Amino acid sequence: MGQSHGAKETHPVLAKPLATVRPEQLFEVVEAIVKVQRDHGRRDDRKYSRMKYLVEAWGLERFRAEVERYVGYALPEARALEWLSGDDHLGWHPQGDGKLFFGLFVENGRVKENLRAAIREVVERFAPEVRLTAQQNLLFVGIDPSDQAALEAIFRDHGVALPGTLPLVVQNAMACPALPTCGLAITESERVMPQVIRQIDALLDRLGLKDGPIPHVRMTGCPNGCARPYSAEVGLVGRSLNSYTLYLGGSPLGTRLGEVYLDNVGREEIAARLEPVLEAYKRERREGEAFGDYCHRVGVKALQERFSDREASYGR
Ligand code: SF4
Structure with missing residues (x-):
């Protein structure tokens, strides 16, 4: 996903299917992919050293042929992929063997204080398998149905919000660690996202x-x-101290890249700058249409033009 400010040729890219392989082939194919990148990826400039630029320069077919040369056989064609849901399995679910698993929402992946204490107590008492999800949440797996109420009570007693008790937009959101954890951070992210x-x-x-x-x-x-902002319906990317680039038009499942709608949006202005677009969405959306799909259908550039007068009042 990464790009670099000031390096215009850098850009986010969505992955493309290369091949559908059998489980026993997986490791050697991945190893070959890494070797192709090691031997042919750019080394002269760190900004361009990502594999996506090699795939773009060569095209997927040449990249695949090189991977095949390393593994020594033809790769099977990639089966078409279809993403039907981005559900992170929050709350209680049967897992098929008489036991349950419980998905806990962790705001921006931050495990601290009362949440940390609650997780420790749950793990010590019920010894579940703990899995991390791609949306920074936790799954507690292998819970006996008779322990359901006791597990929930532990989280409740520690003041941890249970799934379904927070606004959906909060549960759908994600922020990266940024300051003070990440040395590459330009702006705040995880620490300010709860307010934003x-x-x-x-x-x-x-x-x-x-x-x-x-x-x-x-x-x-x-x-x-x-935190994959470029494929989100609303993406906010740190630009300079307390200001962000605002992307619109990604898909709810993260299968389409959004486009820049505004640059240099002050942190306190984010909601206000979204307001005209959300108002238009409310008036013009089709039945069941998601916000990102609406922005994509109408066109991010068209939205920019439509609200340029209102944006002029921000003087940027
Ligand atoms: S600031 Fe955030 S996006 Fe940037 S490198 Fe750190 S964790 Fe990743």
């Missing part, structure tokens, strides 16, 4: 938009894009 996302939630409430699809919002503290 609640301002967006209040805006959705005020506009009467909480009954339909709720947008996925992602924030990062620099253009490396660790």
Whole structure:
């Protein structure tokens, strides 16, 4: 996903299917892919050393042929992929063997204080398998149904919000660690997202938009894009101290890249700058249409033009 400010040729890219391999082939194929990158990827400039630029320069077919040369056989064609859901399995679910698993929402992946104490107590008492999800949440696996109430009580007693008790836009959101954890951060992300996302939630409430699809919002503290902001319906990428580039038009499942809608948006202005677009979405959306899909259909450039007068008042 990563790109670099000031290096115009760098850009986010979505992955493309290369091959569908059998489980026993997986390791050697991955090893060959890494070797192709090691031997042919750019080494002269770190900004361009990502594998996606080699794939772009060569095309996927040449890249595949080189991987085949390393493994010594033809790779099977990639089966078409279709993503039907981005559900992170929060709450209780049967796991097929009489036991249950419990998905816990972890705001921006931050495990601290009361949450850390609650997780420790759950793990010590019930010894579940603990899995991390790609949206920074936790799954506690192998819970006996008779322990369901006791496990929930532990989280409740520590003041941890249970799934379903937080606004959906909060549960759908994600931010990277950024300051003070990440040495590459330009702006805040994880530490300010709780306020920013609640301002967006209040805006959705005020506009009467909480009954339909709720947008996925992602924030990062620099253009490396660790929280996948470029494929989110609303992406916020750290630009300079306290200001962000605002992307719109990604898909709810992260299968399409968004486009830059505004640059240098102050942190306190994020909700206000989204407001005209959300108002237009409310008026013009089709039945069940997600916010990102609406922005993509209407066109991010067209939205820029439509609201340029209103944007001029920000003087940027
Ligand atoms: S996106 Fe966030 S976590 Fe990733 S390098 Fe940038 S500041 Fe660090």
